Amino acid sequence: MSDLAASFECASRLLASGELAAAEVLLHDILHEAPDLVEAQANLALLYDRQGRAELAEATYRRVLALAPGLLQARLNFGLLLATQKRFAEAEACHLRALQDDPQSVDAWNHLGVLYASHKREAEAEQCYRTALALNPGHASAAFNLAYVLLRQGHYEEGWQRLEARDRYAALDRALALPRWQGEPLAGKAILIGLEAGHGDMIQFCRYTAQLKAAGARRVSILCHPPLARLLRRLPGVDDSIALGDGVADPHWDFWTPPLSLPYRFATRLDSIPGELPYLSAEPATVAAWAARLGAGEGRRVGLVWKGNPRFENDRERSLPSLNTLAPLADLPGLRFFSLQKGAGEDEAAAPPFPLTDLAPDIGDFADTAAIVANLDLVITVDTAVAHLVGALGKPCWVLLPDYKTDWRWLDGRDDTPWYPGVVRLFRQPAGGGWSPVIAAVAAALGEFASA
Template sequence: MSIPDTDIRQAALLAMQGGTLLAAGDVAGAEASFQLALAHHPDDVVALSNLAWMRGQTGALQDAEAYYRRALAQSPDDVHLLQNLAALLMQCRRLAEAERIKRRVLALAPELFSAWSNLGVLLACAQRETEAESCYRRAIALDHGYANARYNLAYLLLRQGRLTEGWQMLEARPQPSAFADYFRFPRWQGEALAGKSLLICPEAGMGDMLLFCRYVPLLRQLGAAKVSVLCHPPLKALLQTLPGIDRVLAIGEAVPAEGWDYWVAVLSLPGLCGTTLETIPVPVPYLQAQPSAADAWAARLSPASQHTPLRVGLAWKGNPAFENDGERSLPSLDVLAPLGAVAGIQFLSLQKGAGEDEMSAALSLAGGAAALGDMADTAALIASLDLVISVDTAVAHLAGALGKPCWVLLPDYRADWRWMAGRSDSPWYPSMRLFRQPSLGGWAPLIAHLAGELERWQRSGD
């Protein structure tokens, strides 16, 4: 049965109105307009595609997929719709279906550089890195300045240990423009530092600052007269223990707009310093717990002796806002329950934020997190431990920077480039051991293996 032209025109007007409302942030109004459009014309592609996107944003992925497929039934060669559906299927880990759609996009638009980069991301997630690299390079060949492809290629190269080109490509990442707008002195681009002063500025999470603050002593060796750091507030007291640091400022404080010769984004430091696998600065530990705080924790815990248990700190969740947190974080503390069967171990919580209040009947925690304030407090507790077991979060970087033995639990799917590919150790942190999920994923087999390794470690006292 055909739809009257008046209904089709009314649906188009309502869909246009919905788009205007959505752009203005009126989600409820946009939803109502799109639904009214479909009441007039159930096959209106604009309304269907917008509702699909909106459902995807709220996590209603099945509804989003249904709307995308209805829209594509009317417009099967719409490259934008196809790419959105493929992205949704990737989010659902339906990689084979997503790959078929991405390759259809390229059959329709073989010169579309974004489509080549998007296919590269999928192949990298599937650990088909040679194919992924070819896709990224094809995208760059089509548009040499295409930042997304260069950024994606950086992650692949760095994960493989091909650091020189990786650092170059990493400069295509979204840049912290607020610093350039605020400071009245230039960004450091590798100029000679003799007699100069430098301010290191943060990017992303605290883990990156903990990883790359190790460059402060090297910058001093390169001739910098003064090196300061602007950091996340929980890091301020801790970073004051850095060798060679002159001043530590926290985000939110009154930061002078002048007073240094250069500023530099922290993720640019390895590339500007020409870091290779052989030249990673590794004077570990390069951070220290405050002696008074460490002594307080030592007094709070029972004195270590051959008759007292070994102390192991646990961190099982990262920041929920991180893009891959669903993969890197454990669903709950209960996942670590098999560790509770290992005799002679006292477990303490290092978990702050998400998961901090969790308890497990099978894994007893002897306190810890409730008494922790900033990362200097966490460092003081770690100083009193024998081992840290952590997912990929700032606690792992902190333990590594302190030179504390640390076992890091890594997901199989989209493990972070900082842990590189296929390694059980980290060139960044000599005291670290990496435990990776099996290729089929899932935490249960990894935790079972971890419990066996913990028992062997406890027996050996190593």
């Protein structure tokens, strides 16, 4: 292998492992020696993209494609960059050109499907994914993406099955060294519900503990993030809740399962969602302690959450720009507002633009948040874990949803949800987005709520 080839291989490894600074230095060295090496330029464009240097990435992609129009991966990556900037027409043209060059490209069909799904051309997205799967039935990403489209439409039978294509549990599989439950009889067996990345996923899908017990499991345990451990101990049917990091060296489990596999294993359909509420409860002593903290002032109590985890892929769309976005609600009489915001945005509650009691500094975990919610009349939140917590507690919750990449679990075109019937109300952005119409609708509803 030549020195140049070895350097390119090393740069590719660095890029793949996320060591962007080292990869950039090496790629510049390579291009100094071989300025027309388009593969190195394509990798540099991808590196700029991952660094968030969008203008430089675009210029580099255009240079690469001018030199090598048939470099498929570079064209696909460029299409993804354009899509993240919501330049949909340009991104579509980019993907269609890739398919013109290679109609058998599974990745091109998959990426085009993602593009269509992101702005609600779901029938076209579904066809793209199915074409990709016809070319390669084992393509996990296309199956996973198809699942999102199907689940959003309420087509649960195929949707849950396709969702099983996700592959993010390898580390947990190794750590647990247990067989993953595939629907075997559970009579007399012990099962561990494993970890999902999102707190909201854990709250929403750990409701199946009762179904596992009803299926005959003698013991049901949950492995969860530490902030959830105290809360999830109160789930019906759960025997123990283990915080990640406390160790899972228990030889007595027979199986483990991800929470998101439970709807599939129990053949959940829209009319058979286990929607009995509440399925979570707050600790009475903690409820009493927070009641004293909230005080006995007049007015209906409303909790607010305006931002989610910034690491979530669509957080820029689902989170409000700032607490000030909710300021029109403060003009309504008969209401007291309380901040439940933790993490990003929490600092805004320290100097709020309207009367707001900041509870976040004293919230230690989700059990605390549950106890606060038990003392409130309503929670208004963006699409984050608190929405699932409030719904699981059976308390009124209004969820503000983005138009762009609305999460599949809220289905399409509804202002309610069968996952939290009778308590969760959905306020959706209009086509094209924008929070002003949402806040106006919430203000109108809140005025009725305050005077009811």
